[in-house]
Amino acid sequence: MSSTAHYIVSISCADRPGIVHAVSGALLAAGCNITESQQFESPETGTFFMRVAVATESDADALAASLDPVARAFGMRLGVHPEERPLRTLLMCSREGHALNDLLFQQRAGSLPISVPVIVSNHLDLKPMADFYGVPFEHVPVTPATKPAAEARLLELVAEHDVDLVVLARYMQILSDDLCRTLSGRAINIHHSFLPSFKGAKPYHQAHARGVKLIGATAHYVTADLDEGPIIEQEVIRVNHARTPEQFVSMGRAVEGRTLTQAVQWHAQRRVLLDGRRTVVFN
Structure with missing residues (x-):
């Protein structure tokens, strides 16, 4: 029947x-x-x-x-x-766990239609989080000398686990142009919304020192143009002079997690279509 x-x-x-x-x-x-x-x-x-x-x-x-x-x-x-098949999604992270935790929590809660066969990190800091959620953790250290081998290992894992999507959940390494091209249209990154104004270390502290009134995050597809790929989702929140730099950081982490999770959800639901350097999002 x-x-x-x-x-x-x-x-x-x-x-x-x-x-x-x-x-x-x-x-x-x-x-x-x-x-x-x-x-x-x-x-x-x-x-x-x-x-x-x-x-x-x-x-x-x-x-x-x-x-x-x-x-x-x-x-x-x-x-x-x-529609019923969860999107097989490889998550990448470094040392900050807020974005990774948001994705894993929403996936476990059933509100994010993905399955996570493996987490890849260049550090061991977030292995306990992966263990808590019961997801295999692959430690792939990256140095200038080992970067080609690390990226080759990543592609091996993508093939081995039949991965549909790669998500950089605050993975603090720049991907090579070749890897970006290989993963074109199926890799999503998150960054704070201060680029290009506040580059480098401690962007939230730089923004606080300049008295910004809005902070936020941008989720986008990964391209060879660093942090300039087609945008999927953005969110901003208002701040004021009474907030400390540490509060900026805390509030920014929350926005980053929500924005990345929303972008991944729309991608997993096949709601995002590429239109050159832009996206069409049927949300």
């Missing part, structure tokens, strides 16, 4: 008339019930984006086969993703 399965269909292609009609017809022919549909045409690039949630008794291969003629006719970039 067949059971109903749920899929997310993601589409991007050059905009032209008839796309929605063709996609809807193919889904109907495949026996799909559309439960959610969002679309957007980018005026800057002329690209059409669509995200459709469907329920069907067809399997993923049959659904993709039904959509293939439409995809070829319109030159689409097409994805068919089982």
Whole structure:
């Protein structure tokens, strides 16, 4: 007896008339019930984006086969993703655990649709946190001399664990250009919102000294342009003169954790589509 399965269909292609009609017809022919549909045409690039949630008794291969003629006719970039399958996500960290803890807590609570097969760190500080959540911890030290070998080991782990997404949860190492290209579109980073104004050590202290009134965080895809990848999510909160530098740091950590977790959630739900240097987020 067949059971109903749920899929997310993601589409991007050059905009032209008839796309929605063709996609809807193919889904109907495949026996799909559309439960959610969002679309957007980018005026800057002329690209059409669509995200459709469907329920069907067809399997993923049959659904993709039904959509293939439409995809070829319109030159689409097409994805068919089982909605129930958590996204296999490798987490990377260094010594600060706030972002890592937010991700692991939300995943365990069932509100973040990911599975975490392994945590990779260049330090041992956060191994107790990984042990607490029952996630294998891989210590991969990084020095200038060992960086190529460390990045090769990371890619081995990505392949070994069939990883869909890599998340830099305050991983304090710069990835090489080659690694950034290899992980293009499937690696997410988080940083404070002070860049490029306050670079280097203690950015929150620098911001406090300048009397800033807003602090926040930016979650973005990793690219070879350091901290300048396509932005997925941002959040800001207001501060004032009465706050200490230490309070800035504490409040900033909370924002970083929330912002990164939200970005990972939207990516895992296939709500983020790349539009050149920008993103389309069907939130």
